[in-house]
Amino acid sequence: MARAATATATATASCAPRLLRAALLLLLLVAATRRAAGAPVVSELRCQCLQTVQGIHQKNIQSVKVTPAGSHCAQTEVIATLKNGQKACLNPAAPMVKKMIDRMLNKGSTN
Template sequence: MARAATPATARLLRAALLFLLLVATGRRAAGAPVVTELRCRCLQTLQGIHFKNIQSVKVTPPGPHCGQTEVVATLKTVQEVCLNPEAPMVKKIINKMLNKDSSS
């Protein structure tokens, strides 16, 4: 027959659970990077943009936050736009940016 937990036992169980949560959270914070957004950032994408308007490009591979590759270009006007990673023009832009970074 199951018996009810005493108040002392219940407090001990709560304390143990809290301790385990703190340890698990601390380990995650010290290890792998924490994802700040748990959704895709690019809901709409452009097929391309003129290379001279781009300041930088960030490519984010698929992960727990989003199942698709995301390409975010920061323009010289500081505006950010999402680009379609499958578009031929975007592939050229990425290659050009990679070659520009490696030649510096």
């Protein structure tokens, strides 16, 4: 009886490394498949501005990012980073925002 138990233990011990290797291989295959199939190329695939404000005083604005309409979002988005670190979505159709964008474009073309 002791001999049968020893044989079973030996068979189980020799199977353990194979099972471990098989489990590791399966885990690697799953991880590789997920990365290849579902990894987004860009960070955001949707609109970031759900609500906009008509304008913010320019002295409070540190920088402005304009994202044109595309497959991620149907409308142009204007996101202002304020000096206090907050972000605000500006209405791209607002006259003040249009002037600000025109000034940014003209400033960039004269340099």
